[in-house]
Amino acid sequence: MAYDQIDRPQIALRLDAELRHAHPMTVLESAVETFGDKLALVSSFGAESAVLLHMVSKIKPDMPVMFLDTGMLFGQTLDYRKNLAAKLGLTGIRDLRPAFQDLATADPEAKLWKTDTDACCHVRKVLPLDRALTEFDAWITGRKRFHGGDRLSLPVVEQADGQVKFNPLANWGKTELDGYMAEHDLPAHPLVAQGFPSIGCWPCTNPVEEGQDVRAGRWAGSEKTECGIHVARAPDAVSNVGGDI
Known part of the structure; x- marks a missing residue:
């Protein structure tokens, strides 16, 4: 069922009022019931991604799963994406890559991350995802409040950039996540054992010391805390290629 953008807020x-204390499986079931084939999951296949991917595999294994292959991912992430998708029987995975023209214009030498991480994330993550999500009315994220920063006040359901976003794991902490992984015998991302509790692109992801925040290794040494896909943008952002990126 398609909804006019006016209705989505x-x-x-x-839905947030109904689901703010619900189990993540209940949130996912409601999302599927409400939006059907106009719903997608966005997953990094990172440190905690197996939990949400496993839940989706039990509810709708053919759900479109958007995976941002930035060209800067760890090899371990690419292997994990392939192996976990096969183990869970997920059949709707879409590998999203930056457009050749965008890279030729903004990052022809693949060194943009050294001088402007926001611009690098924009061309390698934000633009490919924006384009892919135009066919959907709603999408699912794996964000959690315990990750801190802007996520501390994360709702379970929200409206952003004309779409409805579901955050089924918003209420869960590390205890619940670890318990679910163990209960369902889900494989961990191989870099977790090497001190990476949050995993993105290799140039901007470092291991963290014991006691540090989960996302302390992301863009370490800078004020940046988000790649940009969860930051509100202007309505014409999708077409803003080669401009202010």
């Missing part, structure tokens, strides 16, 4: 508010 009201839908998000209603």
